[in-house]
Amino acid sequence: MSTTTLRDWLLTDTPSSRxxxxxxxxxxxxxxxxxxxxxxxxxxxxxxxxxxxxxxxWLATHDPGAQNLANRLARPSAAHxxxxxxLGRDIYSRVLYGGRVTLGMVVAVVVLVAPxxxxxxxxxxxxxxxxxxxxxxxxxxxLAFPRLILALAFVAAIKPGVTSAxxxxxxxxxxxxxxxxxxxxxxxxxxxYIAAVRLTGAAKARIILRHVAPMCLGSxxxxxxxxxxxxxxxxxxxxxxxxxxxxPSPEWGAMIATARRFILDQWWVPTIPGxxxxxxxxxFNLLGDGLRDVLDPKQR
Amino acid sequence: MSKRKRLGxxxxxxxxxxxxxxxxxxxxxxxxxxxxxxxxxAIVGDRAPMDVVEQTRxxxxxxxxxxxxxxxxxxxxxxxxLGRSVMTxxxxxxxxxxxxxxxxxxxxxxxxxxxxxxIPLGVLAAVKQGTRTDHIIxxxxxxxxxxxxxxxxxxxxxxxxxxxxxxxxxxxxDVVFDDMVPAVTNLLTVDALLAGDWEVFxxxxxxxxxxxxxxxxxxxxxxxxxxxxxxxxxxxxxxVITARAKGLSAARVIWKHAFGNISVRLITVLALTYAGxxxxxVVTETVFSWPGLGLYLTVSLLNADMNAVLGATLVVGLTYxxxxxxxxxxxxxxDPRVK
Numbered sequence: 001m002s003t004t005t006l007r008d009w010l011l012t013d014t015p016s017s018r019x020x021x022x023x024x025x026x027x028x029x030x031x032x033x034x035x036x037x038x039x040x041x042x043x044x045x046x047x048x049x050x051x052x053x054x055x056x057x058w059l060a061t062h063d064p065g066a067q068n069l070a071n072r073l074a075r076p077s078a079a080h081x082x083x084x085x086x087l088g089r090d091i092y093s094r095v096l097y098g099g100r101v102t103l104g105m106v107v108a109v110v111v112l113v114a115p116x117x118x119x120x121x122x123x124x125x126x127x128x129x130x131x132x133x134x135x136x137x138x139x140x141x142x143l144a145f146p147r148l149i150l151a152l153a154f155v156a157a158i159k160p161g162v163t164s165a166x167x168x169x170x171x172x173x174x175x176x177x178x179x180x181x182x183x184x185x186x187x188x189x190x191x192x193y194i195a196a197v198r199l200t201g202a203a204k205a206r207i208i209l210r211h212v213a214p215m216c217l218g219s220x221x222x223x224x225x226x227x228x229x230x231x232x233x234x235x236x237x238x239x240x241x242x243x244x245x246x247x248p249s250p251e252w253g254a255m256i257a258t259a260r261r262f263i264l265d266q267w268w269v270p271t272i273p274g275x276x277x278x279x280x281x282x283x284f285n286l287l288g289d290g291l292r293d294v295l296d297p298k299q300r
Numbered sequence: 301m302s303k304r305k306r307l308g309x310x311x312x313x314x315x316x317x318x319x320x321x322x323x324x325x326x327x328x329x330x331x332x333x334x335x336x337x338x339x340x341x342a343i344v345g346d347r348a349p350m351d352v353v354e355q356t357r358x359x360x361x362x363x364x365x366x367x368x369x370x371x372x373x374x375x376x377x378x379x380x381x382l383g384r385s386v387m388t389x390x391x392x393x394x395x396x397x398x399x400x401x402x403x404x405x406x407x408x409x410x411x412x413x414x415x416x417x418x419i420p421l422g423v424l425a426a427v428k429q430g431t432r433t434d435h436i437i438x439x440x441x442x443x444x445x446x447x448x449x450x451x452x453x454x455x456x457x458x459x460x461x462x463x464x465x466x467x468x469x470x471x472x473x474d475v476v477f478d479d480m481v482p483a484v485t486n487l488l489t490v491d492a493l494l495a496g497d498w499e500v501f502x503x504x505x506x507x508x509x510x511x512x513x514x515x516x517x518x519x520x521x522x523x524x525x526x527x528x529x530x531x532x533x534x535x536x537x538x539x540v541i542t543a544r545a546k547g548l549s550a551a552r553v554i555w556k557h558a559f560g561n562i563s564v565r566l567i568t569v570l571a572l573t574y575a576g577x578x579x580x581x582v583v584t585e586t587v588f589s590w591p592g593l594g595l596y597l598t599v600s601l602l603n604a605d606m607n608a609v610l611g612a613t614l615v616v617g618l619t620y621x622x623x624x625x626x627x628x629x630x631x632x633x634x635d636p637r638v639k
Contacts, residue, residue, distance in 0.1 A: 140316070141323030144621045145613070146579035149597070150327075153613045156601045157331045233448050237583055240450050241598050256450065260587070263454045264462045274451030282446035289442075 039290020045283035053099035062090035094250035117177025125185025226288030229281040383607035392611035401486035403592030413516035422527025444521025453587035470589040530562040571627035
């Protein structure tokens with residue numbers, strides 16, 4: 001099938017199968033998304049970041065942990081593209097490996113949080129009554145703390161490190177998802193097709209799982225993407241404050257924390273990981289903005 | 301909706317506050333109890349004889365069941381007793397009274413700067429929607445959202461302190477001015493004014509501007525973004541078209557008719573942003589050695605001073621809750637369109 005006919009097949013007004021209609025809808029969303037240059041830039045940078053993190057062992061020029069005290073705080077050069085840090089480690093290689101730590105944390109938090117928030121929100125919204133009130137009160141309590149501060153207290157209570165940082169961020173990140181899923185569910189609950197499913201005698205669990213939750217996914221995905229930048233910033237802040245990833249891990253926030261005393265003389269040492277955080281966070285923000293415009297136009 | 305009914309829904313919101321408060325206290329209590337650090341050893345030191353350790357354990361009520369301990373904890377809280385900080389050896393309550401005003405001062409100046417720049421930018425972006433001005437403002441705002449505040453703070457120190465020499469160094473005031481004015485409010489600028497000491501006042505303001513500016517950029521992005529969204533909504537209203545048709549000047553239409561209608565929603569946004577500043581303050585204070593609650597919190601964290609950590613967390617949580625409640629109340633009481 002040549003490209004023009006594939007495009008016609010996708011954009012036809014009379015799809016002959018459910019799959020064709022679904023793919024057609026996806027293609028139209030993609031066309032909308034593609035028209036937004038900032039969103040496309042966000043997507044490209046995000047994909048690049050993921051690729052670079054995955055390929056870090058092949059792209060790195062040095063071992064990120066290898067020290068060379070004879071060559072510490074070196075300026076960017078042919079041997080060390082972005083210079084070296086206070087222990088003579090190659091900053092370029094460390095930034096690459098740092099992407100793995102940061103993106104790994106983001107993925108872990110999202111995998112933990114999105115299903116939890118979705119489940120709590122859908123159950124509260126669909127079942128209503130006492131369950132709704134209890135679940136929403138719990139949500140309120142977690143929303144009553146600024147995120148970073150609750151995460152700091154949690155990490156301090158467990159033990160500083162990547163795992164506890166993930167747990168702490170996850171613990172503080174789920175309530176907005178629950179709120180969002182609940183609001184969506186409340187709207188879906190009273191629609192006719194849910195009434196029809198209920199008449200067929202479907203169990204509550206089945207209705208929530210098969211008919212309510214999938215409808216909340218669109219806005220949830222938008223929210224998750226926009227949230228990823230704030231997860232990156234929280235993780236980096238925890239690292240910077242000494243409560244997240246611990247040195248010698250090449251986590252960007254921790255790298256800045258150890259290098260901050262060189263800001264006045266060797267400014268590139270703390271600035272380069274800072275740029276990495278900025279680029280990653282900006283990319284997810286742009287991507288999320290673009291996705292919102294496409295998937296959730298009413299929230300513009 | 302009638303005024304009485306609105307007050308009714310407000311009362312319902314207010315009634316949920318004690319439950320949230322209870323949850324807040326429960327969460328901080330539980331964090332304090334799951335920690336691996338033994339609170340007894342933290343007080344008496346790990347070389348203390350066994351009987352002293354046991355004695356202290358009994359005094360703290362740590363041998364009692366968890367629910368009983370929780371009741372004791374709440375009872376102490378109600379008397380304003382947050383325990384003693386191991387690090388400063390003052391009570392946590394006294395420490396917070398000492399450090400919190402510094403954060404308050406920082407956050408207040410920051411929100412003023414953020415609002416004074418962010419709101420006009422948001423209005424401008426909405427009026428010039430789709431033009432290059434709009435895009436530039438959007439990118440500026442996105443950058444504010446994406447830049448970690450500690451990187452911005454470090455770069456600001458590099459540029460304004462080290463390179464240009466415009467800003468004084470870290471801290472709240474020059475060492476020579478230490479304890480020059482009596483601490484009445486612990487807000488250094490206010491205290492200096494009360495004492496009529498202009499030199500101290502100038503020094504305090506100079507030290508305040510840089511961290512407050514860094515913090516402001518962070519919140520300005522959000523304020524401008526929300527202002528733009530509200531204004532777009534407002535500018536497309538029929539009353540704006542009417543006002544234009546009447547031949548009113550563009551400035552009058554924008555500021556009196558369109559902006560006037562979003563001011564209540566903006567108050568809500570400002571209250572929420574102010575709450576968010578507490579979070580940014582933790583990192584900013586660390587970089588600028590600003591002796592506020594944020595620095596107190598991080599230093600206590602690194603020293604495993606759990607009473608101080610939990611006390612500070614609780615106070616921040618309470619402030620956050622109060623500001624959220626204020627935002628909600630302002631919106632409900634002042635905007636007649638809320639149903």
